[in-house]
Amino acid sequence: MWRSVFLRPAVVNGIHPLWKTRSLFTMQLKTKEFQSLFTEGLKGIAELFEKHRFELRIAGGAVRDLLNGKQPQDVDFATTATPEEMKNMFQVAGIRMINNKGEQHGTITARLHEQNFEVTTLRVDVVTDGRHAEVEFTTDWEKDAERRDLTINSMFLGLDGTLYDYFNGFEDLQNRKMRFVGSAAERIQEDYLRILRYFRFYGRIAEEPGDHEPETLEVIKENSKGLAAISGERIWMELKKTLIGNHAAHLVSLMYDLDVAQYIGLPVNGSLEELKRVWKNAQHRNPKPMTILSALFRGPDDVNKLDLRLKISREEKNLGLFLVKHRRDLRKADNEADSLKPFRDYIIDSREPDVQSRICELLKYQGEEQLLAEMEKWSIPRFPVSGHDLRKMGITSGKEIGAILQTLRDLWKKSGYQMDKDELLKDIKNL
CATH class of the missing domain: 3.30.460.10 (Beta Polymerase, domain 2)
Incomplete structure (x- = not known):
């Protein structure tokens, strides 16, 4: 009694x-x-x-x-x-x-x-x-x-x-301990999404990575297959919160160790070392969930497969594709006085919506803290010359106008976006 x-x-x-x-x-x-x-x-x-x-x-x-x-x-x-x-x-x-x-x-x-x-x-x-x-x-x-x-x-x-x-x-x-109410197996089998809720709340509550009860992890591994029947939208909602919480790199690695990753759309051969590096660089910079997750992807196919499973938003998918494509080829130029120039030029030349925000996420991914601070304060300048300005000067060929505008845009970029309309139009005579 x-x-x-x-x-x-x-x-x-x-x-x-x-x-x-x-x-x-x-x-x-x-x-x-x-x-x-x-x-x-x-x-x-x-x-x-x-x-x-x-x-x-x-x-x-x-x-x-x-x-x-x-x-x-x-x-x-x-x-x-x-x-x-x-x-x-x-x-x-x-x-x-x-x-x-x-x-x-x-x-x-x-x-x-x-x-x-x-x-x-x-x-x-x-x-x-x-x-x-x-x-x-x-x-x-x-x-x-x-x-x-x-x-x-x-x-x-x-x-x-x-x-x-x-x-x-x-x-x-x-x-700061994470425990299921009563039997962990019973709670999980009532709703397999609780596996991901365990990870999410661990990242919110636990002080240290790796402070799990072995019995709990074993139950999660035994029941991981149940996540295959859970809708992608519900999984993504929990996974996003885990990715921007504490211990995210540890928790994603644990998902692989416990056979969870394969049932929630993560790539089979995800790059865990890259994920650890990116998370260490970005965790205090308020990254978007996709910025962290993109480190796992080895190519655009991984992004597309994730989208098929989790039904992520178009914005999230496009960010993932952008990061996978540009994380290596779009970097600061060490031989340039202005290390931010390649990123600014990309924004100026791009017609993509919200491209500055994507560049900021790329800088978080790359761990470029100082460049990120500068980019967040930078206001995109407006190219001062238009086709109308050239037509007023008697240039009527559409093909010629396009070529001249591109040349003037290159001059403007080389000047650090400092040349004004008059200075640029004067240079037309020398083209």
Whole structure:
């Protein structure tokens, strides 16, 4: 028979531990980040649920962020009220409801005082197939916590500041440990995407690479094939967040070691050493996910295969193709006084949209920190001569106009884009 074990640790960062049992740990949170959540909108929603005697708690990632002393970007709520009960409450109170496509999964979104509140009924999974789950509603908070993926994501926070932690999530968060709720195999087999969520949150929470539990990695390897049935869009959403998080190079290497890479569109012979080099150079420069991932690609075919599997955006695909093509041939010129000149000339000559942004990503890839700083501040100059200017001088042949404009453009580039219209037109006589 299990007995409650009472702990009295010290108050840390506005967190007041209360008590702990084998199955539930609670404490009081009184930080400024938590207090700042209480807008007029949230107060109104909270009063409504209290009036109708339904419990309402903050759930998921917002709880984790608050415990880490961070201001959450999004706050989700969980409740004992069913979707139908919530709709009745909101309708009677005259509160607008929006985007209720998630109602079948228990989610109602209410809008009050120009603020959206996404509230989901507590649920238990009845049937899962590794991609989707059929759920039933419940009023049991522990049952809802049990169906979540990682311990650090399974906590709830009452609006009075009380933390409800059924699976040692707070302890794991303090120790920067990544663990699945209950059985790792069961959680993963409920939704194989949780393999990638493990990597993503490891990059967000863990302090050091390689601090994994061997048993967890073994379960991931045994279940990696399940990712083959997960949609590319869902995989890409998780992979992108991993690529711009901490330990990205280590985590991608781990994906190869655990046989995950082949099921999510990564090239079979990806260049891991290049990835490590690029990530080391770019990690603090706010790179785009594709900038890091492109280091794996050995050619454009790898980009195209990734697109077929993950359905990446056209912009992301074009960036990948650009980096693969130009990471070697477009580099700073060591014999030029202006090391940025090749990149500026490429921008001036290019008709590609947003080419300056792509050049910045290329400089991050190459580790050219100083050139990147200069490029980010550079305003693209406008070539001062047009075909109309040449026609005013009596030059009417379209072919001749094109050739002269190109020659003048080359002179303008050699001048460092300093020659003005008059200076350039004077040179026509010498052409």
